[in-house]
Amino acid sequence: MTESIPVRNPRNxxxxxxxxxxxxxxxxxxxxxxxxxxxxxxAIGIEGRIAALQQWKQTVQxxxxxxxxxxxxxxxxxxxxxxEAQLIASSIDRWCKIATDCLPPQSEKPSSVSFIHLxxxxxxxxxxxxxxxxxxxxxxxxxxxIPALLAGCAVIVKPSEITPRFIKPLMNTISQVPxxxxxxxxxxxAGSTGAQLVELADLICFTGSVATGLKVYQAxxxxxxxxxxxLGGKDPAIVTASANLDHATSSLLWGSVVNAGxxxxxxxxxxxxxxxxxxxxxxxxxxxxxxxFAYPDYDSGQIGPIISDKxxxxxxxxxxxxxxxxxxxxxxxxxxxxIDGGGWCFPTVLTNVTHxxxxxxxxxxxxxxxxxxxxxxxxxxxxxxxxxxxxSGAVFxxxxxxxxxxxxxxxxxxxxINDSALTAIIHEGExxxxxxxxxxxxxxxxxxxxxxxxxxxYLIKTQPIASPWWxxxxx
Amino acid sequence: MTESIPVRNPRNxxxxxxxxxxxxxxxxxxxxxxxxxxxxxxAIGIEGRIAALQQWKQTVQxxxxxxxxxxxxxxxxxxxxxxEAQLIASSIDRWCKIATDCLPPQSEKPSSVSFIHLxxxxxxxxxxxxxxxxxxxxxxxxxxxIPALLAGCAVIVKPSEITPRFIKPLMNTISQVPxxxxxxxxxxxAGSTGAQLVELADLICFTGSVATGLKVYQAxxxxxxxxxxxLGGKDPAIVTASANLDHATSSLLWGSVVNAGxxxxxxxxxxxxxxxxxxxxxxxxxxxxxxxFAYPDYDSGQIGPIISDKxxxxxxxxxxxxxxxxxxxxxxxxxxxxIDGGGWCFPTVLTNVTHxxxxxxxxxxxxxxxxxxxxxxxxxxxxxxxxxxxxSGAVFxxxxxxxxxxxxxxxxxxxxINDSALTAIIHEGExxxxxxxxxxxxxxxxxxxxxxxxxxxYLIKTQPIASPWWxxxxx
Numbered sequence: 031m032t033e034s035i036p037v038r039n040p041r042n043x044x045x046x047x048x049x050x051x052x053x054x055x056x057x058x059x060x061x062x063x064x065x066x067x068x069x070x071x072x073a074i075g076i077e078g079r080i081a082a083l084q085q086w087k088q089t090v091q092x093x094x095x096x097x098x099x100x101x102x103x104x105x106x107x108x109x110x111x112x113x114e115a116q117l118i119a120s121s122i123d124r125w126c127k128i129a130t131d132c133l134p135p136q137s138e139k140p141s142s143v144s145f146i147h148l149x150x151x152x153x154x155x156x157x158x159x160x161x162x163x164x165x166x167x168x169x170x171x172x173x174x175x176i177p178a179l180l181a182g183c184a185v186i187v188k189p190s191e192i193t194p195r196f197i198k199p200l201m202n203t204i205s206q207v208p209x210x211x212x213x214x215x216x217x218x219x220a221g222s223t224g225a226q227l228v229e230l231a232d233l234i235c236f237t238g239s240v241a242t243g244l245k246v247y248q249a250x251x252x253x254x255x256x257x258x259x260x261l262g263g264k265d266p267a268i269v270t271a272s273a274n275l276d277h278a279t280s281s282l283l284w285g286s287v288v289n290a291g292x293x294x295x296x297x298x299x300x301x302x303x304x305x306x307x308x309x310x311x312x313x314x315x316x317x318x319x320x321x322x323f324a325y326p327d328y329d330s331g332q333i334g335p336i337i338s339d340k341x342x343x344x345x346x347x348x349x350x351x352x353x354x355x356x357x358x359x360x361x362x363x364x365x366x367x368x369i370d371g372g373g374w375c376f377p378t379v380l381t382n383v384t385h386x387x388x389x390x391x392x393x394x395x396x397x398x399x400x401x402x403x404x405x406x407x408x409x410x411x412x413x414x415x416x417x418x419x420x421x422s423g424a425v426f427x428x429x430x431x432x433x434x435x436x437x438x439x440x441x442x443x444x445x446x447i448n449d450s451a452l453t454a455i456i457h458e459g460e461x462x463x464x465x466x467x468x469x470x471x472x473x474x475x476x477x478x479x480x481x482x483x484x485x486x487x488y489l490i491k492t493q494p495i496a497s498p499w500w501x502x503x504x505x
Numbered sequence: 506m507t508e509s510i511p512v513r514n515p516r517n518x519x520x521x522x523x524x525x526x527x528x529x530x531x532x533x534x535x536x537x538x539x540x541x542x543x544x545x546x547x548a549i550g551i552e553g554r555i556a557a558l559q560q561w562k563q564t565v566q567x568x569x570x571x572x573x574x575x576x577x578x579x580x581x582x583x584x585x586x587x588x589e590a591q592l593i594a595s596s597i598d599r600w601c602k603i604a605t606d607c608l609p610p611q612s613e614k615p616s617s618v619s620f621i622h623l624x625x626x627x628x629x630x631x632x633x634x635x636x637x638x639x640x641x642x643x644x645x646x647x648x649x650x651i652p653a654l655l656a657g658c659a660v661i662v663k664p665s666e667i668t669p670r671f672i673k674p675l676m677n678t679i680s681q682v683p684x685x686x687x688x689x690x691x692x693x694x695a696g697s698t699g700a701q702l703v704e705l706a707d708l709i710c711f712t713g714s715v716a717t718g719l720k721v722y723q724a725x726x727x728x729x730x731x732x733x734x735x736l737g738g739k740d741p742a743i744v745t746a747s748a749n750l751d752h753a754t755s756s757l758l759w760g761s762v763v764n765a766g767x768x769x770x771x772x773x774x775x776x777x778x779x780x781x782x783x784x785x786x787x788x789x790x791x792x793x794x795x796x797x798f799a800y801p802d803y804d805s806g807q808i809g810p811i812i813s814d815k816x817x818x819x820x821x822x823x824x825x826x827x828x829x830x831x832x833x834x835x836x837x838x839x840x841x842x843x844i845d846g847g848g849w850c851f852p853t854v855l856t857n858v859t860h861x862x863x864x865x866x867x868x869x870x871x872x873x874x875x876x877x878x879x880x881x882x883x884x885x886x887x888x889x890x891x892x893x894x895x896x897s898g899a900v901f902x903x904x905x906x907x908x909x910x911x912x913x914x915x916x917x918x919x920x921x922i923n924d925s926a927l928t929a930i931i932h933e934g935e936x937x938x939x940x941x942x943x944x945x946x947x948x949x950x951x952x953x954x955x956x957x958x959x960x961x962x963y964l965i966k967t968q969p970i971a972s973p974w975w976x977x978x979x980x
Contacts (some may be wrong), residue, residue: 488912
């Protein structure tokens with residue numbers, strides 16, 4: 031029996047929930063059972079796996095209320111919780127369609143040598159571990175899980191210990207689909223459970239911070255395991271003088287402060303062409319001041335509490351550092367307000383910021399909007415690329431051509447043109463992370479399924495002629 | 506100035522060559538120059554890169570004689586050296602064709618949301634380091650290099666310090682093509698030069714042993730670099746009772762002892778159905794005894810010297826261990842013969858072997874052919890899969906259907922059907938390594954080029970309508 035871990039409630043600061051990580055033996059046994067189940071899961075083929083996932087979709091629909099209720103307590107916000115739960119259904123449908131399209135039966139084809147044919151095959155990794163974060167606890171626990179299941183893998187998910195309450199209602203829905211329950215399970219636990227999974231699984235998917243991602247990568251290398259990392263960002267937006275500023279400010283406000291900025295793809299730096307800088311800032315400030323905290327009720331406003339207490343410290347430190355170095359705080363209090371035990375950060379527009387400030391160089395993961403002017407597009411691009419991150423970004427300009435010219439030079443995997451953070455709603459493009467923002471294959475599109483499979487080729491000699499003897503072989 | 510490293514000649518054991526690794530400063534400056542050159546290399550596009558590689562092909566053809574001469578001294582064998590040098594031309598042509606087919610201009614397409622279009626893009630990693638081994642020094646230094654160049658990367662290659670003599674004549678051919686010389690260079694050096702490259706490059710390709718591959722993976726994780734590893738194998742062959750034994754023995758002899766067994770994809774374990782075991786062994790012994798050492802002249806026989814003196818020790822240890830545990834040695838002396846300072850291992854058929862012996866569990870990288878009977882196909886498959894490796898394998902059976910049934914269950918990336926080691930001559934299939942035999946994308950086929958590029962997606966809002974406000978967004 032391991033020790034229980036107390037869990038904080040982000041709306042009141044109370045430790046009102048306990049999670050019970052499995053012992054090392056229990057976890058090893060569980061993985062063994064999943065490996066056993068995987069044999070049959072692979073054998074039933076893609077049609078069988080789609081049927082099981084569609085059945086699961088129904089059981090999830092029936093339990094939406096209890097899942098949303100748990101997520102609300104986990105995260106302290108409601109609209110995003112409803113969205114997370116509702117998206118399971120469309121996500122399952124989308125992945126099932128992609129899988130149907132991208133996993134066709136492979137047939138034999140001739141090679142460059144006339145008497146040798148090739149046949150390609152795909153073989154799933156047996157057991158995938160998914161280690162997922164607290165900012166969208168349900169959504170991000172499934173983003174790698176569903177494609178891995180469709181590939182034919184068994185999946186063991188360890189959500190963040192900060193937001194574990196949704197696990198039980200979700201596990202109830204899984205247990206109602208026996209085929210699925212033998213290859214999909216969630217476990218409670220913190221870092222040490224995650225570290226054990228790196229040893230026990232065949233492939234590891236991690237979503238979270240750069241600091242933890244580095245540790246996961248190093249542990250994976252120690253055990254010679256492949257790993258997919260989706261880490262932090264410091265996503266830039268570039269707004270040129272020709273952009274529609276009303277549209278740009280609305281879009282960037284949403285992209286910066288949705289989920290109280292606790293999103294890897296949220297905009298964290300805004301660069302505006304100097305000639306329209308003042309106008310942009312005044313419009314952004316005016317719109318920002320229309321927002322409200324979701325307090326005292328979930329529906330009182332748009333901005334929920336900061337979910338993790340460690341994140342409260344980080345946001346406060348970024349604000350303190352920025353103020354000390356001369357930044358102007360144009361909205362909000364300039365710190366995370368503690369209200370009834372919860373931490374609330376009002377969306378904060380900052381100007382007079384520099385690249386010496388943490389708010390411009392480190393991931394904040396809060397609703398801050400530092401805005402900096404640039405002079406000429408080369409300057410804007412250079413500033414946007416002046417970062418160790420490379421997840422995504424946004425460009426606003428008067429024409430798509432002007433925006434694309436800039437976007438092509440931004441070092442990031444997904445660039446939204448004339449909108450922010452579109453990867454939050456469009457899951458079709460394939461993208462890789464640049465620099466420290468991630469490692470390994472895309473988690474969107476057909477490749478996202480195939481990355482859970484090893485390619486295998488059969489090289490078939492079609493004629494019973496003698497083998498090439500030494501170097502008389504045809505080349 | 507770093508210290509020079511003496512290099513052993515495999516035919517006479519003399520240290521008759523010295524290499525001079527660059528200092529840390531020189532290497533860093535070189536990488537910086539390559540990064541500078543990469544900007545233009547990427548800008549000239551795929552047609553420009555193909556033109557430069559085709560020009561290089563001509564300069565290589567003009568220098569084949571000096572390249573082969575150096576390779577002969579590096580490796581002590583001639584036929585394989587000629588083959589390696591000749592294959593550059595067909596390899597360049599093959600990759601240029603694949604690149605033309607797989608890197609088409611990307612066009613815009615609609616997404617699931619009507620007013621958002623997608624455009625995919627591919628962006629090369631700037632600087633790739635290729636760390637290559639001594640068994641096919643030229644061929645394996647180019648297997649990742651050519652696709653990386655076509656992708657638009659600059660490439661710095663560090664061949665093994667055991668076989669560096671070919672570098673100078675090859676560099677001469679590169680320097681004759683200025684566009685190429687600014688993005689492709691070879692450096693001399695041993696492990697510490699390789700370790701520096703892991704820090705300096707953006708992506709690392711390593712071909713070599715599992716032990717060193719693990720270290721490279723761990724160093725890459727330390728510096729948060731992506732890595733492709735192509736490591737060792739202990740490739741099994743399964744021969745059923747229905748197989749054509751004349752054909753199987755000829756093919757397996759070639760697959761086991763070509764290049765004196767110093768090939769990652771050589772057959773290192775042969776499992777034969779018990780009813781035909783004796784017949785198989787006697788045919789294999791008879792054919793083996795027709796082989797000769799390539800001594801005193803390169804053309805005196807088919808079997809060259811063992812290239813690395815450390816490998817001589819490993820082969821001797823595997824033979825000693827096998828004999829001690831009861832194996833029968835049916836051909837050869839049972840040890841590596843030292844002749845005029847070179848180490849020569851006669852192709853060795855072993856029977857009465859068990860999975861407790863190193864010769865059945867660790868990579869030998871020598872011309873040994875341990876043959877073990879199996880009873881029933883389940884037993885054969887289980888024995889073939891009883892290994893930490895999973896590179897490739899071979900199946901011989903009376904029909905392709907029977908062979909494929911077995912091949913599908915062998916855990917390995919490339920399975921030859923009714924022949925051995927066909928990946929040595931067919932480079933079209935896409936394959937991944939299983940277990941400890943490697944990590945990362947396929948080095949064959951279109952994906953081999955794309956793994957050197959990051960996918961990037963532009964999400965383009967096509968109508969200037971207001972941004973989705975909070976969760977009224979279309980999902």
